Amino acid sequence: MRTASAPGKVILFGEHFVVHGSPAIVASIDLRATAIVELARSGGVRLRDGSRGSPAVRAAEYILSRLGASAGLVIEIRSKIPQSVGLGSSAAVAASSSAAALHLLTGRVDHSLILEASYEGEKIVHYMPSGMDTSIATFGGSGLYTRSDGYRRLDIGLEEILVVNTGRQRRTGDLVLRVREFSEKKPELFKQLLDEVGRMIMEGLDYLRSRDLEKLGRLMNRNQEFLRMVGVSSPEIEEAIALCLEGGAYGAKLTGAGGGGCVIAVADPDKLDKIIPVVSRRFEVFRVRLGVDGVRIEQP
Numbered sequence: 001m002r003t004a005s006a007p008g009k010v011i012l013f014g015e016h017f018v019v020h021g022s023p024a025i026v027a028s029i030d031l032r033a034t035a036i037v038e039l040a041r042s043g044g045v046r047l048r049d050g051s052r053g054s055p056a057v058r059a060a061e062y063i064l065s066r067l068g069a070s071a072g073l074v075i076e077i078r079s080k081i082p083q084s085v086g087l088g089s090s091a092a093v094a095a096s097s098s099a100a101a102l103h104l105l106t107g108r109v110d111h112s113l114i115l116e117a118s119y120e121g122e123k124i125v126h127y128m129p130s131g132m133d134t135s136i137a138t139f140g141g142s143g144l145y146t147r148s149d150g151y152r153r154l155d156i157g158l159e160e161i162l163v164v165n166t167g168r169q170r171r172t173g174d175l176v177l178r179v180r181e182f183s184e185k186k187p188e189l190f191k192q193l194l195d196e197v198g199r200m201i202m203e204g205l206d207y208l209r210s211r212d213l214e215k216l217g218r219l220m221n222r223n224q225e226f227l228r229m230v231g232v233s234s235p236e237i238e239e240a241i242a243l244c245l246e247g248g249a250y251g252a253k254l255t256g257a258g259g260g261g262c263v264i265a266v267a268d269p270d271k272l273d274k275i276i277p278v279v280s281r282r283f284e285v286f287r288v289r290l291g292v293d294g295v296r297i298e299q300p
Protein backbone atom coordinates (compact mmCIF):
# COMPACT_ATOMS: atom_id res chain seq x y z
CA MET A 1 0.00 0.00 0.00
CA ARG A 2 1.26 3.51 -0.76
CA THR A 3 -0.15 6.96 0.10
CA ALA A 4 0.58 10.20 -1.77
CA SER A 5 -0.93 13.67 -1.68
CA ALA A 6 -0.97 16.70 -4.01
CA PRO A 7 -2.18 20.29 -3.61
CA GLY A 8 -4.97 22.27 -5.26
CA LYS A 9 -4.29 25.68 -6.79
CA VAL A 10 -5.55 29.22 -7.22
CA ILE A 11 -4.97 31.58 -10.11
CA LEU A 12 -4.12 35.00 -8.63
CA PHE A 13 -4.16 36.87 -11.96
CA GLY A 14 -4.62 36.11 -15.64
CA GLU A 15 -7.11 33.24 -16.07
CA HIS A 16 -8.76 33.00 -19.49
CA PHE A 17 -6.31 35.52 -20.97
CA VAL A 18 -3.64 32.83 -20.41
CA VAL A 19 -5.45 30.70 -23.01
CA HIS A 20 -4.82 33.50 -25.53
CA GLY A 21 -1.11 33.86 -24.73
CA SER A 22 -0.65 36.18 -21.74
CA PRO A 23 0.94 34.91 -18.49
CA ALA A 24 -0.94 33.96 -15.33
CA ILE A 25 0.22 34.04 -11.70
CA VAL A 26 -0.62 30.77 -9.96
CA ALA A 27 -0.03 29.23 -6.54
CA SER A 28 -0.58 25.91 -4.80
CA ILE A 29 -2.86 25.93 -1.74
CA ASP A 30 -2.83 23.85 1.42
CA LEU A 31 -6.01 21.96 0.52
CA ARG A 32 -4.78 18.56 -0.69
CA ALA A 33 -6.06 15.39 -2.34
CA THR A 34 -4.73 12.10 -0.98
CA ALA A 35 -4.61 8.79 -2.88
CA ILE A 36 -4.07 5.42 -1.21
CA VAL A 37 -3.06 2.81 -3.78
CA GLU A 38 -2.99 -0.94 -3.10
CA LEU A 39 -2.10 -3.97 -5.18
CA ALA A 40 -5.16 -6.01 -6.20
CA ARG A 41 -5.45 -9.72 -7.08
CA SER A 42 -7.02 -9.11 -10.46
CA GLY A 43 -5.63 -6.85 -13.19
CA GLY A 44 -6.82 -3.36 -14.12
CA VAL A 45 -7.20 -0.17 -12.13
CA ARG A 46 -10.33 0.72 -10.19
CA LEU A 47 -11.53 3.02 -7.44
CA ARG A 48 -12.43 1.43 -4.14
CA ASP A 49 -15.92 3.00 -4.26
CA GLY A 50 -16.51 1.44 -7.69
CA SER A 51 -16.88 4.73 -9.60
CA ARG A 52 -15.42 4.94 -13.07
CA GLY A 53 -13.94 7.48 -15.47
CA SER A 54 -11.87 9.15 -12.78
CA PRO A 55 -8.70 11.15 -13.51
CA ALA A 56 -7.11 9.08 -10.71
CA VAL A 57 -7.75 5.81 -12.57
CA ARG A 58 -6.60 7.15 -15.93
CA ALA A 59 -3.38 8.59 -14.44
CA ALA A 60 -2.53 5.30 -12.67
CA GLU A 61 -3.26 3.36 -15.89
CA TYR A 62 -0.81 5.62 -17.69
CA ILE A 63 1.88 4.79 -15.11
CA LEU A 64 1.24 1.05 -15.57
CA SER A 65 1.49 1.33 -19.33
CA ARG A 66 4.70 3.39 -19.17
CA LEU A 67 6.24 0.79 -16.83
CA GLY A 68 4.97 -2.07 -18.98
CA ALA A 69 3.43 -3.50 -15.78
CA SER A 70 0.22 -5.51 -15.64
CA ALA A 71 -0.49 -5.23 -11.90
CA GLY A 72 -4.02 -4.69 -10.59
CA LEU A 73 -4.50 -1.56 -8.48
CA VAL A 74 -7.23 -0.30 -6.17
CA ILE A 75 -7.29 3.43 -5.42
CA GLU A 76 -8.97 5.23 -2.57
CA ILE A 77 -9.25 9.03 -2.78
CA ARG A 78 -9.65 11.36 0.19
CA SER A 79 -9.75 14.98 -0.86
CA LYS A 80 -10.19 18.30 0.95
CA ILE A 81 -10.44 20.15 -2.40
CA PRO A 82 -14.02 20.99 -3.50
CA GLN A 83 -14.72 19.67 -7.02
CA SER A 84 -15.54 21.60 -10.21
CA VAL A 85 -15.04 25.02 -8.66
CA GLY A 86 -11.64 25.96 -10.14
CA LEU A 87 -9.30 24.75 -7.38
CA GLY A 88 -7.55 22.06 -9.41
CA SER A 89 -9.17 19.06 -7.73
CA SER A 90 -8.93 16.69 -10.70
CA ALA A 91 -5.24 17.45 -11.29
CA ALA A 92 -4.46 16.90 -7.59
CA VAL A 93 -6.31 13.58 -7.61
CA ALA A 94 -4.47 12.47 -10.76
CA ALA A 95 -1.04 13.56 -9.45
CA SER A 96 -1.48 11.85 -6.09
CA SER A 97 -2.74 8.59 -7.55
CA SER A 98 -0.01 8.40 -10.22
CA ALA A 99 2.69 9.19 -7.62
CA ALA A 100 1.37 6.55 -5.21
CA ALA A 101 1.14 3.95 -8.01
CA LEU A 102 4.64 4.73 -9.31
CA HIS A 103 6.19 4.61 -5.83
CA LEU A 104 4.38 1.39 -4.93
CA LEU A 105 5.66 -0.36 -8.06
CA THR A 106 9.20 1.09 -8.32
CA GLY A 107 10.07 2.89 -5.06
CA ARG A 108 10.73 6.07 -7.11
CA VAL A 109 9.17 9.52 -7.46
CA ASP A 110 9.70 10.81 -11.01
CA HIS A 111 8.11 14.27 -11.31
CA SER A 112 8.18 14.49 -15.09
CA LEU A 113 6.45 11.09 -15.42
CA ILE A 114 3.89 12.09 -12.76
CA LEU A 115 3.24 15.34 -14.67
CA GLU A 116 2.61 13.37 -17.89
CA ALA A 117 0.33 10.88 -16.14
CA SER A 118 -1.63 13.67 -14.42
CA TYR A 119 -2.12 15.44 -17.72
CA GLU A 120 -3.55 12.24 -19.22
CA GLY A 121 -5.84 11.90 -16.20
CA GLU A 122 -7.03 15.51 -16.38
CA LYS A 123 -7.97 15.13 -20.04
CA ILE A 124 -10.96 13.07 -18.85
CA VAL A 125 -12.58 16.12 -17.28
CA HIS A 126 -10.99 18.97 -19.25
CA TYR A 127 -11.02 18.34 -22.93
CA MET A 128 -7.87 20.41 -23.56
CA PRO A 129 -6.24 21.29 -20.24
CA SER A 130 -3.65 24.09 -20.32
CA GLY A 131 -1.37 22.07 -18.04
CA MET A 132 -1.43 24.74 -15.35
CA ASP A 133 -3.25 22.64 -12.73
CA THR A 134 -1.15 19.52 -13.27
CA SER A 135 2.11 21.55 -13.06
CA ILE A 136 1.06 23.03 -9.73
CA ALA A 137 -0.18 19.69 -8.38
CA THR A 138 3.14 18.07 -9.32
CA PHE A 139 5.70 20.76 -8.47
CA GLY A 140 3.82 22.88 -5.89
CA GLY A 141 5.07 26.36 -4.97
CA SER A 142 3.93 29.37 -6.94
CA GLY A 143 4.93 31.19 -10.11
CA LEU A 144 4.17 32.26 -13.62
CA TYR A 145 2.45 30.11 -16.21
CA THR A 146 2.41 30.70 -19.96
CA ARG A 147 1.16 28.38 -22.65
CA SER A 148 4.42 28.66 -24.55
CA ASP A 149 6.88 28.13 -21.67
CA GLY A 150 4.80 26.27 -19.08
CA TYR A 151 5.37 26.74 -15.37
CA ARG A 152 8.21 28.91 -14.06
CA ARG A 153 8.53 28.81 -10.29
CA LEU A 154 8.86 32.12 -8.46
CA ASP A 155 8.55 32.87 -4.78
CA ILE A 156 5.61 35.28 -4.86
CA GLY A 157 5.90 36.26 -1.22
CA LEU A 158 2.15 36.18 -0.51
CA GLU A 159 1.51 33.68 2.27
CA GLU A 160 -2.25 33.53 2.82
CA ILE A 161 -5.51 34.49 1.16
CA LEU A 162 -9.20 33.71 1.51
CA VAL A 163 -10.93 31.34 -0.90
CA VAL A 164 -14.72 31.60 -1.09
CA ASN A 165 -16.63 28.72 -2.67
CA THR A 166 -19.85 29.98 -4.29
CA GLY A 167 -20.90 26.31 -4.49
CA ARG A 168 -21.94 26.66 -8.10
CA GLN A 169 -20.19 24.01 -10.20
CA ARG A 170 -19.45 24.74 -13.85
CA ARG A 171 -17.50 23.44 -16.81
CA THR A 172 -14.25 25.16 -17.69
CA GLY A 173 -14.67 24.34 -21.40
CA ASP A 174 -18.01 26.22 -21.63
CA LEU A 175 -16.46 29.37 -20.18
CA VAL A 176 -13.33 29.15 -22.32
CA LEU A 177 -15.66 28.99 -25.32
CA ARG A 178 -17.59 32.04 -24.11
CA VAL A 179 -14.36 34.05 -24.00
CA ARG A 180 -13.34 32.80 -27.42
CA GLU A 181 -16.67 34.03 -28.81
CA PHE A 182 -16.08 37.44 -27.21
CA SER A 183 -12.59 37.59 -28.78
CA GLU A 184 -14.06 36.81 -32.21
CA LYS A 185 -16.89 39.35 -31.91
CA LYS A 186 -14.71 42.16 -30.55
CA PRO A 187 -11.15 41.42 -31.68
CA GLU A 188 -9.78 44.94 -31.14
CA LEU A 189 -11.17 45.33 -27.65
CA PHE A 190 -10.00 41.83 -26.76
CA LYS A 191 -6.48 42.59 -27.98
CA GLN A 192 -6.45 45.72 -25.80
CA LEU A 193 -7.58 43.72 -22.76
CA LEU A 194 -4.96 41.06 -23.45
CA ASP A 195 -2.17 43.67 -23.56
CA GLU A 196 -3.53 45.26 -20.37
CA VAL A 197 -3.55 41.91 -18.60
CA GLY A 198 0.07 41.32 -19.66
CA ARG A 199 1.01 44.65 -18.01
CA MET A 200 -1.17 43.83 -15.01
CA ILE A 201 0.78 40.62 -14.39
CA MET A 202 4.08 42.57 -14.30
CA GLU A 203 2.52 45.10 -11.92
CA GLY A 204 1.19 42.25 -9.78
CA LEU A 205 4.67 40.71 -9.52
CA ASP A 206 6.04 44.11 -8.35
CA TYR A 207 3.38 44.44 -5.64
CA LEU A 208 3.96 40.85 -4.55
CA ARG A 209 7.71 41.52 -4.30
CA SER A 210 7.16 44.68 -2.25
CA ARG A 211 4.35 43.00 -0.24
CA ASP A 212 2.00 45.88 -1.01
CA LEU A 213 -1.29 44.13 -0.29
CA GLU A 214 -3.39 47.25 -0.77
CA LYS A 215 -2.17 47.81 -4.34
CA LEU A 216 -2.38 44.08 -5.00
CA GLY A 217 -6.02 44.11 -3.91
CA ARG A 218 -6.84 47.04 -6.17
CA LEU A 219 -5.19 45.23 -9.06
CA MET A 220 -7.38 42.19 -8.36
CA ASN A 221 -10.45 44.39 -8.57
CA ARG A 222 -9.25 45.61 -11.97
CA ASN A 223 -8.59 42.07 -13.17
CA GLN A 224 -12.15 41.22 -12.10
CA GLU A 225 -13.51 44.11 -14.23
CA PHE A 226 -11.88 42.54 -17.29
CA LEU A 227 -13.28 39.11 -16.44
CA ARG A 228 -16.71 40.69 -16.10
CA MET A 229 -16.32 42.34 -19.51
CA VAL A 230 -15.55 39.05 -21.26
CA GLY A 231 -18.62 37.48 -19.64
CA VAL A 232 -17.32 34.97 -17.10
CA SER A 233 -18.57 36.51 -13.86
CA SER A 234 -21.89 35.47 -12.28
CA PRO A 235 -24.32 36.80 -9.65
CA GLU A 236 -22.83 34.46 -7.00
CA ILE A 237 -19.31 35.66 -7.79
CA GLU A 238 -20.37 39.29 -7.51
CA GLU A 239 -22.12 38.62 -4.22
CA ALA A 240 -19.09 36.81 -2.78
CA ILE A 241 -16.80 39.67 -3.88
CA ALA A 242 -19.12 42.29 -2.33
CA LEU A 243 -19.10 40.41 1.00
CA CYS A 244 -15.28 40.14 0.98
CA LEU A 245 -14.96 43.88 0.36
CA GLU A 246 -17.60 44.66 2.98
CA GLY A 247 -15.60 42.55 5.45
CA GLY A 248 -12.48 44.64 4.79
CA ALA A 249 -10.57 42.88 1.97
CA TYR A 250 -8.38 45.12 -0.21
CA GLY A 251 -9.56 43.31 -3.30
CA ALA A 252 -11.28 40.20 -4.60
CA LYS A 253 -11.83 38.41 -7.89
CA LEU A 254 -13.00 35.13 -9.32
CA THR A 255 -10.32 32.45 -9.65
CA GLY A 256 -10.28 29.80 -12.38
CA ALA A 257 -12.89 29.68 -15.09
CA GLY A 258 -15.64 31.68 -13.33
CA GLY A 259 -19.37 31.27 -14.05
CA GLY A 260 -19.64 30.22 -10.38
CA GLY A 261 -16.73 28.39 -8.77
CA CYS A 262 -14.49 30.30 -6.35
CA VAL A 263 -13.51 33.84 -5.43
CA ILE A 264 -10.20 34.85 -3.81
CA ALA A 265 -9.63 37.87 -1.57
CA VAL A 266 -6.52 39.59 -0.20
CA ALA A 267 -6.26 41.43 3.10
CA ASP A 268 -3.70 42.02 5.85
CA PRO A 269 -3.12 38.72 7.70
CA ASP A 270 -4.72 40.04 10.91
CA LYS A 271 -7.86 41.03 8.96
CA LEU A 272 -8.46 37.66 7.27
CA ASP A 273 -10.22 36.11 10.27
CA LYS A 274 -12.52 39.14 10.57
CA ILE A 275 -13.72 38.77 6.99
CA ILE A 276 -14.61 35.09 7.42
CA PRO A 277 -17.81 35.57 9.52
CA VAL A 278 -19.12 38.21 7.08
CA VAL A 279 -18.70 35.91 4.07
CA SER A 280 -19.67 32.66 5.77
CA ARG A 281 -23.20 33.98 6.31
CA ARG A 282 -23.66 33.00 2.65
CA PHE A 283 -20.72 30.91 1.42
CA GLU A 284 -18.13 28.35 2.46
CA VAL A 285 -14.80 30.15 3.15
CA PHE A 286 -11.26 28.80 3.53
CA ARG A 287 -8.22 30.64 4.83
CA VAL A 288 -5.47 29.00 2.77
CA ARG A 289 -1.69 29.00 2.80
CA LEU A 290 -0.02 29.51 -0.60
CA GLY A 291 3.10 27.99 -2.12
CA VAL A 292 2.99 24.59 -0.41
CA ASP A 293 4.73 21.32 -1.43
CA GLY A 294 3.80 19.61 -4.66
CA VAL A 295 3.05 15.90 -4.89
CA ARG A 296 4.67 13.88 -2.10
CA ILE A 297 4.66 10.39 -0.62
CA GLU A 298 3.01 10.34 2.82
CA GLN A 299 3.57 8.02 5.76
CA PRO A 300 0.61 5.64 5.91
Ligand code: PMV
Binding pocket: 014, 015, 016, 017, 018, 019, 085, 086, 087, 088, 128, 129, 130, 131, 132, 133, 172, 176, 255, 256, 257, 258, 261
Ligand atom coordinates in the same frame (compact mmCIF):
# COMPACT_ATOMS: atom_id res chain seq x y z
O1 PMV B 1 -10.43 24.84 -14.63
P1 PMV B 1 -10.23 26.10 -13.88
O2 PMV B 1 -11.48 26.63 -13.29
O3 PMV B 1 -9.09 26.06 -12.90
O4 PMV B 1 -9.83 27.24 -14.94
C1 PMV B 1 -8.71 27.14 -15.73
C2 PMV B 1 -8.23 28.46 -16.15
C3 PMV B 1 -8.60 28.90 -17.56
O5 PMV B 1 -7.70 29.95 -17.87
C4 PMV B 1 -10.02 29.44 -17.60
C5 PMV B 1 -8.50 27.77 -18.58
C6 PMV B 1 -7.09 27.23 -18.81
O6 PMV B 1 -7.00 26.10 -19.33
O7 PMV B 1 -6.10 27.93 -18.55
